[in-house]
Amino acid sequence: MQVQSHQQHDQSSGPRIRGTFQGLMTIKQTQGWRQLFAGLSLNYIKVVPSVAIGFTAYDTMKNLLKIPPREKKTTGHGPA
16 A cells, blocks of 8 residues: 655646756745755754764774774875
8 A cells, every 4th residue: 555645746836956956046045045954953963962972982992992093104205
């Protein structure tokens, strides 16, 4: 069984968008800058803690497994 959307798919009702840049500009012109970035702050609330936990877990595991930090490789170019 397939659930159908309540929206009618009329191709002549809206502008035909042919690329990312044109899509962004269409949203900016019709709905404004605020709507263009509407979900960004909520995404940051989700992503920032996730990245912080990931870095902390990685660093903790390296310390527990006693993995030494990488040494910088010298290329022999430039001042020593």
